[in-house]
Amino acid sequence: MKIVHGLEHAETVTEPVLELPIRVFLVVQNRLLRDALVRFFRKQTDLLVVGSHGSEECYSQKLSKISCDVLVLDSFDAKWLLANLECKTDNSPSIKLLLIGMSDDWEQFVAAVRGGVTGYLSGEASAAEIVAAVQARYRGEPGVPA
Secondary structure (H helix, E strand, O other): OEEEOOEEEOOOOOOOOOOOOEEEEEEOOOHHHHHHHHHHHHOOOOEEEEEEEOOHHHHHHHOOOOOOOEEEEOOOOHHHHHHHHHHHOOOOOOOEEEEEEEOOOHHHHHHHHHOOOOEEEEOOOOHHHHHHHHHHHHOOOOOOOO
């Protein structure tokens, strides 16, 4: 508060709100695609790549050490996903799952949704569309196929 000529006036101070970056872990089998996505994601000011690997098994090993907001997968194994999500929910209950390179197989889609995948993109999605999908999943917006 600042007193001016005997009157009290509330002084408004606008400080920048520090938003934490969205922590992303990539499990992408194709190394070229994985490396390209990591480089592209690192250029985004609101994303932080906390890890990447080409196999689900390696992610499982790092699971207790790394926390992420959005997990980007390029393949889907319902048993692996459910087992690891149960383990992960203790540390980070709000983890969002984004499946990229989704096929047109309806049964796989239904299995992925039942397994906890909340966003998916086709194999035709660009890097910018993947970034937009990660940001949308983080905000809780529905996953829309590209």
